[in-house]
Amino acid sequence: xxxxxxxxxxxxxxxxxxxxxVPALTTAEVTEVRADIEAFESKTGKTMDYPExxxxxxxxxxxxxxxxxxxxxxxxxxxxxxxxxVYHTTMWIKDPGTLQYILWHQDGTYFYLDPQxxxxxxxxxxxxxxxxxxxxxxxxxxxxxxYTHKDDLGEHNLILRGQAIFDEFxxxxxxxxxxxxxxxxxxxxxxxxxxxxxEYHDRRMGFGIxxxxxxxxxxxxxxxxxxxxxxxDRWGHFTPERRAGAALSEEAYENHRVLMxxxxxxxxxxxxxxxxxxxxxxx
Numbered sequence: 001x002x003x004x005x006x007x008x009x010x011x012x013x014x015x016x017x018x019x020x021x022v023p024a025l026t027t028a029e030v031t032e033v034r035a036d037i038e039a040f041e042s043k044t045g046k047t048m049d050y051p052e053x054x055x056x057x058x059x060x061x062x063x064x065x066x067x068x069x070x071x072x073x074x075x076x077x078x079x080x081x082x083x084x085x086v087y088h089t090t091m092w093i094k095d096p097g098t099l100q101y102i103l104w105h106q107d108g109t110y111f112y113l114d115p116q117x118x119x120x121x122x123x124x125x126x127x128x129x130x131x132x133x134x135x136x137x138x139x140x141x142x143x144x145x146x147y148t149h150k151d152d153l154g155e156h157n158l159i160l161r162g163q164a165i166f167d168e169f170x171x172x173x174x175x176x177x178x179x180x181x182x183x184x185x186x187x188x189x190x191x192x193x194x195x196x197x198x199e200y201h202d203r204r205m206g207f208g209i210x211x212x213x214x215x216x217x218x219x220x221x222x223x224x225x226x227x228x229x230x231x232x233d234r235w236g237h238f239t240p241e242r243r244a245g246a247a248l249s250e251e252a253y254e255n256h257r258v259l260m261x262x263x264x265x266x267x268x269x270x271x272x273x274x275x276x277x278x279x280x281x282x283x
Contacts, residue, residue, distance in 0.1 A: 002078030004071065013079060013186065017142030020177040020185035022075050024123050025066075030182045034125050034205065036062045037091070040248075044282055050160060051260055052282075053091040056207075057227065058256040061247045063089065067209055068229050072121050075186060076211045079119050083214035083231035085238065087111065087118060087224070088263065092158060092206045094133050094198035099156040101133070101197055103164035104172070107210065108189030109149045110161065110267045112220030116146075118189035118212045124179035125205040132200035135185065136174035141192035156197075161267055165192065179206075220266045225259050248282050 001007060005019065013019050025033070040060075041048055056063035066072065067086045076084055088111075094100045108116050128134040152164040169192065177185045187193065189210075198204050214233040218224040227241035241259055245251025 003074035005075055005078040010078060013188070016139040017191035018137055018139070018177065018185060018187040020187075021179050021183035022186060023182070024069070024071055024075075024121075024184040025182040027182060030125055033062045033066065033207075036060070037125070037205070040282070047093055047095060048091055051256065053093075054089070054160075055241075055256060055260055055263065056089055056091055057086065058241070058243055058259060059248055059252050063091075063207070064243065066123060066207055067227070072123065072184065072209070073230050075184075076119060076121060077230065079186065080117055080211065080213040081231075083228075083233065085212050085214050085226040085228050085233065086209060086241075087113070087212045087226045087238075088210040090208045092122075092204070092208055094158070094195075094204040096132075096198050096200055096203055099197050100158050101154075101156055102158050102193075102195045103152055103166075104138075104169045104192055104194045105149060105159070105163045105165055106147060106190050106192055107187075109146070109163055110269075111189065111210070112218065112224065112266060113189070113212060114217045114219045116189050117216055118210055120187050120189070121184050121209045121211060122177075122179075122187070123184040123207045123209070124181050125207060126181050126202055127200075128179045128181075128204050128206060129200060130176045130178055131198075132202070132204040133196045133198040134179065134204070135177045135187075135193050135195050137177060137187065137191055137193040138169065138172065138174050142188035142190040144190075144192075146190065147192070158195075221269065222262065222265045224266060225262055 057067045149163045225239040244255035
């Protein structure tokens, strides 16, 4: 029996590549985080997007709290052990009535990690029913190997790189992973998954955290960085990430810019899509 997951749930993760739902945040925590995000959006006049939606823990206090949340880390520890690093995070927001989507893909395609033990904790900050475009998965697909991905040039693809698996799973619906606000799903880096447009009455808000065990090796052509959030890093395979300055300060933005440039150099090598990311501190 683990800290959060029981033996049957761990076996299911090993066999099917995901667990859903898992309790994560209280109602009060969800309310506070969503209010912080929407206050930022009100200040900037737009839905949170790049660059702030990526590696948000380097910029926002709410994100830094979430990547270190004991309930989240306890569940992740049940799957990958006690030495845990955050490799990346992404804030996923689909406003109702928009055409935004994510095609079938595997998370770790351009992460360059060996072995591929990365697990994504997707924390729902609003209800995410099927109508809202919740994640759909192909159970057991994490055991099918690494698929070739191409770049999807569609302007409504929420992934900046646009990574997608074409042809193999055309017409597949998959199994939905609906979540209530405060719940999370956990899925393996090779699990094939997608999500469709939001046809619900509320926005779909989810914070995806990419966790790796500290012993995983970096096999990218450019160096990777990660932040230790539990246990020890006795291996030193990644440049240690640290927060700098106060939330959303110029110092925080500059630190974020440097680490994101390093991440994008790995993620976007040979990418067809070259979308510009503009940086400016929000004060």
